[in-house]
Amino acid sequence: MTVTFDATWWLILVFVTDIAIRIAAVIIVPRNRRPTAAMAWLLAIYFIPLIGVFLFLLIGNPRLPRKRRRMQQQINTYIQDTSASLDFGTLRPHAPDWFTSLVTLNRNLGAMPLAGDNAAHLISDYQQSLDEMAAAIRRATRYVHIEFYILQTDPSTDNLFRAMEEVAARGVTVRVLLDHWANRGKPFYKETLKRLDAMGAQWHLMLPVQPFKGKYQRPDLRNHRKLLVIDGNVAFMGSQNVTDSTYNLKKNIKRGLHWVDLMARLEGPVVASVNAVFLSDWFSETGEILTDEIDLFNVSSGPGDLDCQIIPSGPGFEFENNLRLFLALIYYAQRKVIIVSPYFVPDEALLLAITTACHRGLHVELFVSEEGDQAIVYHAQRSYYEVLLRAGVKIWMYRKPYILHSKSMTIDDGFGIIGSSNMDMRSFGLNMEISMLVRGEQFVTEMRDVEASYRALSRQLTLEEWEKQPLRSTVLDNLARLTSALQ
Numbered sequence: 293m294t295v296t297f298d299a300t301w302w303l304i305l306v307f308v309t310d311i312a313i314r315i316a317a318v319i320i321v322p323r324n325r326r327p328t329a330a331m332a333w334l335l336a337i338y339f340i341p342l343i344g345v346f347l348f349l350l351i352g353n354p355r356l357p358r359k360r361r362r363m364q365q366q367i368n369t370y371i372q373d374t375s376a377s378l379d380f381g382t383l384r385p386h387a388p389d390w391f392t393s394l395v396t397l398n399r400n401l402g403a404m405p406l407a408g409d410n411a412a413h414l415i416s417d418y419q420q421s422l423d424e425m426a427a428a429i430r431r432a433t434r435y436v437h438i439e440f441y442i443l444q445t446d447p448s449t450d451n452l453f454r455a456m457e458e459v460a461a462r463g464v465t466v467r468v469l470l471d472h473w474a475n476r477g478k479p480f481y482k483e484t485l486k487r488l489d490a491m492g493a494q495w496h497l498m499l500p501v502q503p504f505k506g507k508y509q510r511p512d513l514r515n516h517r518k519l520l521v522i523d524g525n526v527a528f529m530g531s532q533n534v535t536d537s538t539y540n541l542k543k544n545i546k547r548g549l550h551w552v553d554l555m556a557r558l559e560g561p562v563v564a565s566v567n568a569v570f571l572s573d574w575f576s577e578t579g580e581i582l583t584d585e586i587d588l589f590n591v592s593s594g595p596g597d598l599d600c601q602i603i604p605s606g607p608g609f610e611f612e613n614n615l616r617l618f619l620a621l622i623y624y625a626q627r628k629v630i631i632v633s634p635y636f637v638p639d640e641a642l643l644l645a646i647t648t649a650c651h652r653g654l655h656v657e658l659f660v661s662e663e664g665d666q667a668i669v670y671h672a673q674r675s676y677y678e679v680l681l682r683a684g685v686k687i688w689m690y691r692k693p694y695i696l697h698s699k700s701m702t703i704d705d706g707f708g709i710i711g712s713s714n715m716d717m718r719s720f721g722l723n724m725e726i727s728m729l730v731r732g733e734q735f736v737t738e739m740r741d742v743e744a745s746y747r748a749l750s751r752q753l754t755l756e757e758w759e760k761q762p763l764r765s766t767v768l769d770n771l772a773r774l775t776s777a778l779q
Contacts (some may be wrong), residue, residue, distance in 0.1 A: 293707050324340045357750045364608035367572045368403040380561045381409030384599050390624045401613040404602045410560030410598030414738045418537045421555045428526050429455040435465040437521040442533035443470040444480045448536050451619030457491040468495035471515045479540040497578045514724035527566040530555035531699045554698035560594020565602035567738040598732035612714045619645050625703035631660040632700045637672045637716035649667050650684035663692035671772035681755040688750035
């Protein structure tokens with residue numbers, strides 16, 4: 293018997309399946325998603341159906357699993373209820389009404405209170421930051437909480453690891469969280485884990501992608517936070533990872549790239565909020581509640597007079613807490629806005645806020661790197677330069693071969709933000725971040741000094757220079773801009 297193959301039926305089946313996928317995509321993709329992100333996904337599915345559908349199934353959900361989101365909500369409720377009637381130091385007088393409403397916004401979204409009587413000192417030297425953290429660890433008597441996106445034992449970080457070993461040897465509890473995907477396969481990964489085991493540290497991987505162990509979520513959701521808490525008295529937070537300034541990567545060493553970062557050393561009631569973020573992430577990863585052992589809000593007055601509020605954000609929260617904070621500050625600014633962001637890929641709202649600030653007559657500056665370490669982000673960022681320059685933003689490009697990795701914003705003369713959050717759609721929706729809002733002239737003065745040092749090591753990009761960009765660069769920039777919306 294001869295079996296005949298009728299290609300017509302196969303063509304009909306393929307056609308019907310293709311139409312069904314397109315109709316389903318229109319129904320499923322735009323739900324609870326930004327129009328730009330939805331359009332980017334639909335274009336991907338329509339023009340490259342097999343790849344587009346595969347990518348959407350793999351990374352199309354920008355939220356953590358429902359169980360993790362419920363845990364975050366439990367944590368927020370506990371923090372809000374526990375701290376509602378507590379005293380968090382003496383707040384600075386005569387706060388403007390807009391600042392009070394901003395604090396309320398942050399409290400409603402991220403749960404953390406505003407605390408007074410804090411001291412915050414900036415550390416802009418890369419190795420000095422690692423060594424100051426090591427010195428603080430050596431003074432620990434109860435516990436050390438370490439949470440970093442990247443954590444590596446190498447010659448630059450050896451002093452910090454030795455400090456951890458020393459305190460662990462005398463009975464201090466050392467708890468460590470490090471992001472799984474950011475560290476796996478990187479130099480010294482296995483050596484780092486072995487060293488943590490050898491010292492007796494309690495460590496866990498954050499957001500592990502280990503499906504055979506029952507641990508899985510969208511693989512590019514990352515815990516990007518960088519923080520350290522010692523005994524509830526001292527904390528460090530900012531943009532720097534615990535690794536060499538080259539990240540020990542051959543491609544960076546070959547290009548001569550070094551990272552420039554900014555950390556803040558904190559004392560006062562705000563340290564309890566930083567610790568609460570760590571304990572929240574510890575609970576989310578382990579299911580272990582440490583509140584019986586460590587009082588989240590055992591606060592005492594610090595040596596300064598800064599008002600500080602910690603704002604956690606990420607896919608565990610319902611809203612984009614950090615984006616709303618940035619937007620509100622820019623709109624409230626009256627004279628000046630200075631932004632430092634290594635990866636600057638704004639959404640429509642942020643771009644509108646910044647250009648509107650220029651049209652309102654404000655002085656607006658943006659610090660970025662002259663050279664990029666991530667090609668797609670680098671080109672997506674460049675696609676926004678023209679509209680920024682035409683609006684009147686002064687763009688400063690930190691000279692290569694250094695990557696300006698600091699993340700901060702100051703407005704006027706008394707308000708600032710420092711933290712781990714970039715101003716891009718990944719940090720707004722996909723990364724778990726930590727930011728700190730500060731009110732106080734002393735802090736902003738330190739920030740201005742740091743900004744001046746960056747300006748001295750940068751060159752200003754002009755509109756005339758930008759208009760001479762070759763066509764191939766424009767094409768690459770625009771293509772990268774489209775892919776950046778895939779969330």
